[in-house]
Amino acid sequence: MAATQYKAFDFFKNIFIHAFLMIVTVSCLFPLFWMLRCSLMSNSTVLVDKSIIPQTINWENYYIAWTKGSFGTYFLNSVIYTVCVVFGIVVVSSLAAYAFSRLKFPGKDIIFNLFVAAMMIPLPGSFVPLYVLMTKLHLVNTRIGYILCMINVGLSLSILLLKTFFDKMPPDLEDAARIDGCSKLGIWRHVALPLARPALAVIVIYNSLNVWNEYILATLLLGERSLMPLQRGLEVFRGTYQTDYPVLMAGLTMTALPIIVIYLLMQKHIVKGLSSGAVVG
């Protein structure tokens, strides 16, 4: 009797838990579904038709956003910035992390602690002196200026994650390569980097999300439309298409979709990176 009662209680507890999880799931997905749905409607129907699936599907909004809304340009820019910044971060941070973990040079601990401290200290409004500096260097409205700034943004965390990884890696293979006459740079490139692939995956994804979604530096440094990435472009775009919700939603979908797809493909690495980030913090 007591056992069946207990089972019944468990059964209702499970239903309750699933109901709770389902409600939150719907609240997470509904706004995205609504964005997608409205991006496929026409400007006249979107305001009055509230059916879940629209009667007529209208792909034209994507074309309008891509061409008239200059979304093609913004999209390409975002791809360029993301690829360049992530590549830069991988090279620069893995070189530094390898040296911090394996090589000897004076001032090593001080320099490493500097990077760690930079990660811990929040610097809101650092964009003010950064903007002043970039103006001085004539790097405002240049791709390279924005790329260098963004490399710096992701540097500290990437170095820290990679150094932790290198510290745990057994040095046997590197020793073997050294005995075979491989140079330090060769060992970094042909031994350490391939072995560090799991950590590099975390760094690539984390920084890709960061660059793709970055807004404030893009706004301050890139005033010309031809140089703007998606997040800044969206704002300009919204200014011109204020009342045209379907086209705006098409633009939002194009901005969000790549990141969602990459996330779904790589979600294991992201979760791993996040958990290790929690340990570091």
Place this chain on the structure above:
Amino acid sequence: MNSPKAKVFEIKGNLENFLFVLPALLIFSIFYIYPFFELINLALREWNGVDPVKTFIGFRNFLDMAQDTVWWNSIVHAGYITLIALTFQNALAFALALACDREIKMKNFYRVVFFIPPVLSEMVVGYIWQWILDPNMQNGQYVGVLNFILAKLGLLNLIHSWLSDPNTVLTCIAVIHSWKGFGWGFIMLLAGLQTIDKQLYEAAKVDGAGAWSTFMNVTVPMMLPVIMVVVILTILGSMQAFVLIISLVSQGLAGYTEVPVTEILGSMNGNKQFGYACAQAMVFGLILVVSSFLLKKVSDKMKQA
């Protein structure tokens, strides 16, 4: 090894090793360390961003700031958003993590879905929600889907101009901020829960502890370090949130939606007071550092107890 030749060899090796960190150190010095000191330098000056002369005015920017009620209100606004994030967002994250920390069907599905809002940009989230909350009417029907559903459910007194009513705008912002952010806390707390030794729960059961007492005496103490990390990250993230506000209310609802970062941006871009903007950034940065430092101290104390 002590021969001069070996010494030269060692120095050369050290120099070569240093070259590995040089690119990182250069970028870091130019784009982090220099701006850091320039921020302090400019905070003591009056400068419009164009003039070659940056007049040294000592602490006058800080004295002006003491009387700037809009500035202090902006910190209160950010504090309000942070308070809601700390309570509502983190309680939700913890409840979801507890619900998923068991043998349960579709665990991975939930985990993937809850982390979708955090990977979206604040721009995208803001614009989607603005459309959902649209207060306008067309042909006697509400355009925004939230008001439309409320009308269909007959909850006419709940229908609202969510983002243009001073009473609701900041709460809306805070709730949407929490919607975007709870997935972070959820993933971290779940990772923490899964490191707790299951034998502890068994032991508590044997001792006759109920669910609540097990939660308070086993789960919470074991989770304290992770909870502290989540709390500190929530505070830092919520206090500095501003892109969501720009995308939700664009020009802002004067007097109700200012937060420190938009104020700093306004001092810089709008009023062309670069010195004042830097002073604001300095004070705000100090507030954040001191509060997270104090929290860390408190959590260390609790760990010892």
